Each structure stands twice: as C-alpha cells, then as structure tokens.
Amino acid sequence: MRMKRTMAALAGATLALSLAACGDDDGGDSPATVEENPEFESGTTMAELAEAGTVTIGTKFDQPGFGLLGLGDEPEGFDVEVAKIIAGALGIAEDDIDWEESPSELREQLIEDGTVDFVVATYTINDERKQRISFAGPYYNAGQMLMVQSDNDTITGPDDLKANPDQKVCSVTGSTPAENIKQYLANADQLVLFDVYDKCADAMEDNQVQVVTTDNVILAGFVSESDGEFKLVGEQFTEEPYGIGIKKGDVEFCEFINQTLQENEDAYLEAWDSTAGQIEGTERPELPEPDPCT
Numbered sequence: 001m002r003m004k005r006t007m008a009a010l011a012g013a014t015l016a017l018s019l020a021a022c023g024d025d026d027g028g029d030s031p032a033t034v035e036e037n038p039e040f041e042s043g044t045t046m047a048e049l050a051e052a053g054t055v056t057i058g059t060k061f062d063q064p065g066f067g068l069l070g071l072g073d074e075p076e077g078f079d080v081e082v083a084k085i086i087a088g089a090l091g092i093a094e095d096d097i098d099w100e101e102s103p104s105e106l107r108e109q110l111i112e113d114g115t116v117d118f119v120v121a122t123y124t125i126n127d128e129r130k131q132r133i134s135f136a137g138p139y140y141n142a143g144q145m146l147m148v149q150s151d152n153d154t155i156t157g158p159d160d161l162k163a164n165p166d167q168k169v170c171s172v173t174g175s176t177p178a179e180n181i182k183q184y185l186a187n188a189d190q191l192v193l194f195d196v197y198d199k200c201a202d203a204m205e206d207n208q209v210q211v212v213t214t215d216n217v218i219l220a221g222f223v224s225e226s227d228g229e230f231k232l233v234g235e236q237f238t239e240e241p242y243g244i245g246i247k248k249g250d251v252e253f254c255e256f257i258n259q260t261l262q263e264n265e266d267a268y269l270e271a272w273d274s275t276a277g278q279i280e281g282t283e284r285p286e287l288p289e290p291d292p293c294t
C-alpha cells in the first residue's frame with residue numbers, strides 16, 4: 001500500500017507539473033490571484049497578516065484530493081487551494097505560506113494557541129467546535145459514508161454494523177464521524193481510532209480493520225488510490241459542511257474570508273477541478289452561501 005501511495009503521489013506530481021506548464025504566467029500552478037498591496041483597517045487580522053507578508057495555515061497532510069503531502073515540500077489538494085485563494089487576497093503568495101499539519105483532534109488547539117492563523121482541513125462546522133473557535137464558510141458540503149474492502153459483501157451501510165461486531169470500524173480521534181458512528185456499533189470495542197485517516201486505510205489494507213468511516217470525499221480519495229481494493233458502500237448519512245477555522249469571535253476576518261470566496265468563485269471552481277475534481281465519483285460543487293459571521 002505504501003508503495004502504491006508513492007506511485008500515486010508521483011502521478012499527482014506529474015499532473016501538477018503539467019497543469020503548471022499551462023497555468024498562469026506567475027509561474028505558480030494555483031488559480032489564486034495574489035493582490036498587490038491590499039489595504040486593510042489597522043488592527044484587523046487582515047492588516048496584521050498583510051503587513052507580515054506571511055501566513056501559517058493548518059491543513060491535512062494525509063488526505064488525497066484535499067490536503068496531501070506527497071513527495072514535494074508542500075501539501076496539495078482542494079483545501080490547500082482554497083487556503084491559497086484567501087492568502088492571495090491578503091497579498092500573500094503561495095511561497096510565503098507556512099503549512100502546519102492539523103490532525104482532526106488538534107485543530108481547535110492550534111487555532112486557540114496561535115500556532116496557525118487559520119485552518120482549512122475538511123473541518124465540519126458545528127456548535128461544539130464553535131465554543132472554542134469561529135468558522136467562515138461553509139465552502140463545501142460533505143457527508144459521512146463507509147469504505148470497505150472490495151470483496152466485503154457483509155457491510156452495505158451503517159445499519160449492518162451492529163449485527164457484525166467482528167467488523168472493526170476505523171476513524172480518527174476528534175472527528176465528527178468517530179462520534180456519530182458510535183450509535184451504529186455493537187459495542188465500544190468495535191471502534192478503532194487513529195490520529196489520521198491514512199493509518200485507517202493502512203489498517204484496512206492489512207485487514208486489521210474492516211471498515212473505515214469519515215466524509216465521502218475523503219474516502220473517495222482513498223478508494224482512488226487503492227487500485228480497486230477499496231469501495232464505498234451505502235449512502236451518505238450525515239451532513240458535514242466544511243468551514244475555515246479562525247480565532248473565536250474574529251467577525252471581520254470571517255467576513256473577509258466569505259467575501260473573498262464569493263469574489264473568487266472561478267478560482268474556487270478551478271481549484272476543485274484540478275484537485276478533488278480529479279477523483280472518480282466526486283461532483284463539482286457550487287460555492288455554498290456563507291453562514292452569518294458571529
């Protein structure tokens with residue numbers, strides 16, 4: 001599996017290179033526009049970041065299509081490109097972004113303690129998380145599903161899990177799918193938790209777990225890398241609106257991010273097409289209406 005992943009990463013790198021070759025003429029392969037000397041009211045997060053000329057962004061490093069650190073120095077994926085659109089509106093080019101791996105369980109903490117300026121990391125907006133941080137967006141609507149080995153005919157959806165306690169289900173600590181799946185399980189031992197999803201995919205490859213559960217688009221990325229070994233089963237059974245995590249109560253930054261995405265819808269769609277849109281079974285989204293900033 002690890003070997004196959006490396007091959008997939010290589011294929012991804014080749015694709016990125018060929019996209020760069022026909023991309024814009026600033027030499028980058030990102031659809032993001034970098035504003036020249038944008039002006040912001042002093043004291044705002046936007047003014048601070050624009051002045052610094054650099055930004056630290058939290059994303060995933062293990063999720064094909066959304067945030068994946070392959071052989072290159074920088075992660076690739078839809079979340080990464082959405083983040084670059086926001087950085088670009090602050091006048092910050094991709095070379096001046098520091099990427100911080102942000103596993104599901106650590107996201108709130110990384111925002112709270114200032115390790116990152118914002119997080120774009122398949123991050124579901126919910127009330128519990130809003131106790132600690134704020135969200136701009138949503139910028140994408142995902143939903144939870146199950147992934148199994150292709151020859152698994154026992155599990156066809158979450159309702160089959162209780163009757164099959166020997167089918168171990170893997171997810172990630174601190175994620176919404178890990179919480180939500182509990183109601184479908186026979187007992188607590190049926191759930192196996194890691195810190196990142198590619199460990200679940202490796203465990204299923206080794207038959208240590210039989211099911212992986214998280215958002216449909218994340219699973220679709222693992223299916224596409226599995227060489228036919230994994231498949232998705234059943235229907236989406238939750239709604240997971242993805243937001244951009246920022247410091248709690250930073251309404252101005254939230255509004256700036258929402259406005260930036262609305263104004264850059266073409267770049268947003270291009271970002272999708274060149275990343276998650278390449279994965280079989282994914283559908284080009286429409287940019288959702290943002291929630292009010294609080």
Ligand code: GLU
Pocket residue numbers: 104121122123124172174175176177214215218240
């Ligand atoms: N969207 C879900 C969440 O934020 C699952 C994906 C993830 O763990 O990043 O918990």
